[in-house]
Amino acid sequence: MHAPPPPARRSTATRLARLLLWLAALGLLALAALWAWHQPFLERPRTLWELSRLPPPASLPVPVQGVAAGRIADTFGAPRGADREHAGVDIFAARGTPVVSTTRGVVVAIRERGLGGRQVWVYGPAGEHHYYAHLDNWAPALAEGDVVQPGTVLGTVGNTGNARTTPPHLHYGIYGRDGAVDPLPRMRTAR
Numbered sequence: 001m002h003a004p005p006p007p008a009r010r011s012t013a014t015r016l017a018r019l020l021l022w023l024a025a026l027g028l029l030a031l032a033a034l035w036a037w038h039q040p041f042l043e044r045p046r047t048l049w050e051l052s053r054l055p056p057p058a059s060l061p062v063p064v065q066g067v068a069a070g071r072i073a074d075t076f077g078a079p080r081g082a083d084r085e086h087a088g089v090d091i092f093a094a095r096g097t098p099v100v101s102t103t104r105g106v107v108v109a110i111r112e113r114g115l116g117g118r119q120v121w122v123y124g125p126a127g128e129h130h131y132y133a134h135l136d137n138w139a140p141a142l143a144e145g146d147v148v149q150p151g152t153v154l155g156t157v158g159n160t161g162n163a164r165t166t167p168p169h170l171h172y173g174i175y176g177r178d179g180a181v182d183p184l185p186r187m188r189t190a191r
C-alpha cells in the first residue's frame with residue numbers, strides 16, 4: 001500500500017484564476033492576429049490563401065476589351081512546330097486594345113521573355129495561373145504583388161515575343177495543377 005498523496009497546496013480558486021488569465025491572453029492574441037490579417041500589408045497573403053481555397057471558375061469573361069467569345073478560334077492543343085502544342089487561345093484585336101484580368105488574383109510576374117514577349121502572370125482562383133502574353137505594353141502602374149479584380153487592366157494588345165511576325169493578339173493561357181487548361185469553353189459559357 002502507498003501512502004495517500006499530500007493535499008494540494010494551491011487552492012482550486014487560484015488554479016481557476018490562472019486558467020482564466022491564460023484564456024484571456026490567448027483571446028487577445030487571437031484578436032490581434034485577426035486584426036493583422038485584415039490590414040493592407042497582409043492583403044496579398046490573405047488573397048493568396050483565399051484564392052487557393054476557391055474552386056476553378058466555371059465561366060470567364062474575354063480578357064480583351066470589346067471581343068466576343070464567339071469570335072475566338074478554338075486553337076487549344078493545335079500543333080505549333082514539331083514539338084509543341086498551342087497551350088492557350090489567341091484573341092486578335094487592334095494594337096493598344098486594353099487587356100484585362102479575367103479573375104480576382106495576385107500578379108506574380110511582369111516580364112519580357114521568350115515566346116510570350118511582354119507578359120503578365122496572375123495567380124487566380126483554385127491556384128490556377130493565368131498567362132497574358134504578346135503585350136504591346138504593361139499597364140503603367142501594375143506591379144508584381146498587386147491584387148487585381150476581374151476587369152483590372154493588365155496591359156495592351158501587341159505582338160511581342162514570337163508573335164512579332166503576326167497581327168497583334170493576346171495569347172491567353174490557363175495553367176492548373178495538371179497543366180494547361182483550355183480557356184475557351186469557360187469564356188463561351190459566360191454571358
Ligand SMILES: [Zn+2]
Binds near residue numbers: 090170171
Ligand atoms: Zn497563342
